[in-house]
Amino acid sequence: MTYCVGLKLDRGLVLMSDTRTNAGVDNISTFRKMHCWEVPGERVIMMMTAGNLATTQAVVSLLEERAKAPEDRAPSILRAPSMFQVARLVAQTLRETISVHDSGGQEADSAFNATIILAGQIADGAMRLFLVYPEGNFIEASEDTPYFQIGETKYGRPILVRAYEPGMSFEAAVKLLMVSFDSTIKANLSVGLPLDLQIYEEGSLALGHRQRFEPRDPYYRTISDGWGEALKMAFDSLPDPAL
Amino acid sequence: MTYCVGLKLDRGLVLMSDTRTNAGVDNISTFRKMHCWEVPGERVIMMMTAGNLATTQAVVSLLEERAKAPEDRAPSILRAPSMFQVARLVAQTLRETISVHDSGGQEADSAFNATIILAGQIADGAMRLFLVYPEGNFIEASEDTPYFQIGETKYGRPILVRAYEPGMSFEAAVKLLMVSFDSTIKANLSVGLPLDLQIYEEGSLALGHRQRFEPRDPYYRTISDGWGEALKMAFDSLPDPAL
Incomplete structure (x- = not known):
């Protein structure tokens, strides 16, 4: 399992991901689930992945390769003109990767599914936050649901809600994510430290503060x-019922 | 869906259940999921059910019928000599009911599974709390895990943990359950009010305070x-990180 959260604030984006992967409870590893690309002054793209590790690693590698080989005919997320086009590329890559694994060859017990949180900003476009589904479609965070x-x-x-x-500060947002992750880590063995944090300040077009929180x-x-x-203390502050 | 919690306290048992049942999000009804039997001064048996409503209603009806027909050859939960034997009867009834529906006849999309929290006390036996699985086996709450x-x-x-x-009072326990239910209700449409509360004081061998909380x-x-x-306020009381 995995736990990743992307918050869209007025002043920027805050992303946090855990690093635990598991195939059963007796096969636990640590892998980074947050991946960032940056062309300072021009674009910042951040991604967090959940689901089948082979799938998510293949997606990241494909996106990386295409970004580094400009002569490649496949379009690159570093050249896409907007975050919407980046989301389309990521979604398409995810869908292709899953369908290659799903069709033919060895069959696996578990699905090859994966889900991706994608966030960033390109040039004078708006800062955006997307949730990409394994089917290859995606939704965007809005005022009503400003986090994924x-x-x-x-x-x-519950604490996020x-x-x-x-309007909260980056500091408060990191604290909020810490509490949300702590509740999850305390309840589910398949989510674990270290945690990766990445902050992006709107309009900066450069990756902001990055930190890894070790156990x-x-x-x-x-x-x-x-x-x-x-x-x-909060619990004690509430009145008892009259039984 | 459903949400039920049974707490075992030093001074007794506190059970709370919601009342929402749904077949899809467009077919919502209200059904009582808490069922109690009492022979004052001799025994108290309390049950909460989650899962397929047809299954859980059939289980409750079977237990009711057998309790009311002493000449029935099937043993009754009102005659079983201990809570352990009651748990065996309930588990057996649950398993039989599921297997009847599962084998032959119309097939359904969803499983006929159900899970039961069973609690009570008989004569000078200990007060006990069980979790009965659809497979017909069950586990008992212990000091380490005193709630189901x-x-x-x-x-x-998270708030339960x-x-x-x-050692908490019945009042504090009801408050705790209220908070736990409220967090669930706010997050999952398939859990809803009214809520049923049943308290049992250890050694009383009679049902204690009962209440229904309407919306x-x-x-x-x-x-x-x-x-x-x-x-x-609790969140604000924690220190911000130094980023």
Whole structure:
């Protein structure tokens, strides 16, 4: 499993992903699920992946190769004129990869499906946040739903629903993601540290602050320990029922 | 879907269930999912069901019929000598019901599966809490895992994990369940009010406080509105990261 969240704020984008992959509970590895491309001053493209690791790695490799070989006839996400066109390329690559694995050859127990959160900004276009489905179509975050989650989304959703605000600072957004990830990690063994963070400031057209939170990261520990206490205080502040 | 939780406290048992059933999102009904049997001074048996409604209703009806017809050759949960034997009867009835529907006759798209939380106390036996699986086996709550959830369990789990304490009062336990249900209801349309509450005080051998919380119940509204505020205060009390 996996847990990734992309938040669209007024001032930019904040993305966080875990790094645990598993084939059963007895085969656990660490893989980066966040991938970024940057042409400073021109474009920033960020991607987080959930699902079959072979599929998501193939998609990333294909996008990488095409970006590095300008003579390739396949269009590159580094040349697409808009984030919408980037989303189309990513979605098409994802769909192709799945269909190649799905048709013919060895059959696998689990599906080759994958889901992708895609975010970024190109030149004077708007900053955008997409969710790409394995079927090769995608949706875009809007004012009503300004964030996307993929993977094990349920445990960490209530705090997102309650505490997200489009006007929040990057610091508050990172804190919010920490709490959401901590709730998920505490409940589901298949989501685990380290966590990757990537911030993008609207209009900067350059990757912003990037950080990896290791299991012993002091801020992660502060949030993980402090949230339990804070939750209990919040709980105690509510009135008891009259039974 | 469904959401039911059974808590085992030092002083007794607290059970809460929602009442929404759905076949698709366009076919929603309200059904009671909590069923109690009582022989005052001798035994109390409480059950909550999740899963296929036809299956769970058939199980409850079978248990009811056998309890009311002492001449029936099938043993009755009102005569079983211990909660363990009651759990065996319930599990067997559940398994039989599923297998009858599963074999032969019309086929259905969805499975006939169901899961049951069973709790109670008989005479001088211990107060016990079981989780019965559709396969006809069951597990019992222990000190390490003193509560069971069935149905849509994920959204409401983080607060249970953080705030449950075996020594808590019935009032605090009801408040905890309210928060857990509210988080679930806010996230999943297939879980809905009214909510049924049943309390059992250890050793009383009689059903305790019972209550139905309707959508406009003032205490439910207090918790639902207050929890958002309390969560945000808890969230604000944590330190921001240094980015």
